[in-house]
Amino acid sequence: MRVSTLFEWKRPEIRALHLTWIAFYICFFVWFGMAPLASSMLKSVNWLTPEDLKLFAIANVALTIPARILVGMALDHWGPRRVFSVLLVVMAVPALFFAFGDSRTQLLVSRLILSSIGASFVVGIHMTAMWFKPKDIGFAEGFYAGWGNFGSAAAAMSLPAIAIHAFGGPEGWRWAIASSAIIMAVYGVYYWFALTDGPAGTVHRKPHKASALVVFPDVETCCLAVPVLKQQPVSAVELLDRRSLRSVEHKAGMPEWVKELSPTACALLIESRDASQSLLHEQVNLIMASIAHFPVEKQVDFSEDPVVYNQLWKIRKDTFPAVGAVRQTGTTVIIEDVTFPVERLAEGVNRLIELLDKHRYDEAILFGHALEGNLHFVFTQGFDDPAQVARYEAFMGEVAQLVAVEFGGALKAEHGTGRNMAPFVELEWGSEAYALMWKIKRLLDPTGILNPDVVLSEDPDIHLKNLKPMPAADEIVDKCIECGFCEPVCPSNGLTLTPRQRIVIWRDIQARKRAGVDTTEIERLYHYHGVETCAATGLCAQRCPVGINTGDLVRKLRGREARSTITAWSIWLTV
DSSP states (O other): OGGGGGGOTTHHHHHHHHHHHHHHHHHHHHHHHSGGGGGHHHOOOTTTOHHHHHHHHHHHHHHHHHHHHHHHHHHHHHHHHHHHHHHHHHHHHHHHHTTTSSSHHHHHHHHHGGGGGHHHHHHHHHHHHHHHHHHHHHHHHHHHHHHHHHHHHHHHHOOOOHHIIIITTTTHHHHHHHHEEEEEHHHHHHHHHOOOOHHHHHHOOOOEEEEEEEEEHHHHHHHHHHHHHSSSSSSSEEEHHHHHHHHTTTSEEEEGGGGSSSSTTTEEEEEESSHHHHHHHHHHHHHHHHHTTOOOOOOEEEEEEHHHHHHHHHHHTHHHHHHHHHSOTEEEEEEEEEEEEGGGHHHHHHHHHHHHHHTTTTEEEEEEEGTEEEHHHHEEEESSSSSHHHHHOOOOOOIIIIIIIIIIIISSSOOOOOHHHGGHHHHHHOOOHHHHHHHHHHOTTTTTSSSSSOOSSSEEEEEEESOHHHHHHHHTTOOOOOOTGGGGGGGGTTTOHHHHHHHHHHHHHHHHHHHHHHHHHHHHHHHIIIIIIIOOHHHHHOOOTOOOOHHHHHHHHHHHHHHHHHHHHHHHHHO
C-alpha cells in the first residue's frame, strides 16, 4: 500500500479508514479536553483547587484498561461499527455532565466514566483490520493510530482559543467542552450509517458463522438458486448432487434423513459469516428470504452450533474419500474441476451428468463451489485394460468439448492444469493464445526442463501415457488413494518413509512379484525403511480419508517375519 492510495477516496476501504481515524480523533479530542482548560476552570469555579484537577486527571485514565477489555468483548459480539457508534454517543453524556458540573463529585464521576473512551483505540484497530488485507494492515493501522492520536494535541492547541474567542466569558470553557461532546455524538450517529464491518462478501476477520443445508427437488431448481444467493451476503455455497449425498449416507455420524432423499435431489450447503452475532442473524434472514420462493425437499436451518454446522460440512468433506473407499481394487480415483457460466449452471450440470452416465461412470459424484460455477466431478478409473483407457479417452474428450467449446467455461477452475488437461489447452484458449503461451514458455524455459508436458504439451495423447497403476497389495491398504494426508503426522516422516510411501512401495513389490521380477534387493531395503522404522502409532488412520492404518500392515509383516524366524529355528534345531 502506497501513501498515494490514501487519496483514492472512492475506494471503500480508504473511505472506511478515514471515517475511522476521524472518529478516533474526536474521541481523543474530547478525552483530553480538560487539561488545556484547567486554568480557565480554576478562574471560573472558585471552589476548585489544583488538587481537585490532579484528582480529575487521575480519574481521566482510571477505567481505560478495564474498558478496553469490556469493549473488546463487545466487539466480538456486535462488531466495530455498532460499538464505535454507541461509544461515541454514550460517552458524550459524561462529557456534557462534566461541562456543566457544579460539584466536585459530579466532575469526578463524570471524568471517571469518560475515561472509558480510551477504549476507542481498540475499536478502530479492529475496524481497520477488517477492511484491509493482511499485507496492508500495518500501514493502515499506523495511519489510523497516528492521526487519531493527534486529537489530543489538537485539543490542547485549539480548545483554549475556542473557549475564549468562540464563546468568551468565564463560562467559555464549559461550552467549549460541551460543543466537542455534541459533535462527537452527532458523528457517532453518522458513523453508524456511513460504513459496514469490513467489505461485503468476504470472510476476512469475521469470526461468527452459521451454516445451512437446503435440499431442492432437482438439479435445475438447485442451480437456479445459485445466482440469487450470489447477490446475498454468503461466504460459501457448495453444491452436492444426489450421488455425492448417497456416497456418504451410510457413514457414521451422518443424519438419517440423507438416506430418504429423492433420486433427483440436489443440495446447497450455505455458509454466512460476519463480525458480530447480530449482523450474522440479519444476513441469515436476508439469505433465506431470497430463496423462499424455490421449492424445497429438505432443509436444515442456519445454525451457529458447531455440532450442527460441522456435521453439515462433514457431508461435503467426506464425498471425495467416500468414492475412494468403495472403488474397485486396482482402480484409481480421478478428480477434475471445471467451471460453467453461473447463469447456465443447471444446463451444464445436467449435461455433465449425462456424459458420466453415457460412459458408465455410475459411481461418479458431482460437488463444487457453486457461486463461481466451479464443479468437481470424481470418478474411478482402471488403466490396466486397453478398453478402460479407451473409455477414459473418449470421456475426457467429450468433457473438454462440452465445457470449453459449448459452454465457454474453464477446464481448470482452481487447480493446476496438469498432464490430464494439457492436450485440451489449445481447445479452450484458441490457437493464437496457445501460440503465445508457447512463446513465453520457450523464452523462460528454452530447453524445456521445467515441468515438461505439464500445462503445455506437444503430445495430444500425453494424458493417456505413463498412467499410474494402483495394483492390489494387501486388503489392509488397497483402498489407499495415495493422497498424502497421512504424511504430516507420521513419526518417521523425514527419517525413512511416510505411510503413503510405505503403501506405494509395497504395491510396487507385489506388482513386480506377479510379473516374475526378482524383488529380493528391494525387499531387503524395505525391511528397514518400511517395516522396522514404523512406529505403528495409528496416527495415520486419524488423517486418512478412508481410514487406513498403515501400522496394521506393518504389524502383519512383522508377524510374518517372526513366524518365518521361528520356523527357521525349528528346522535348524531339528537338523
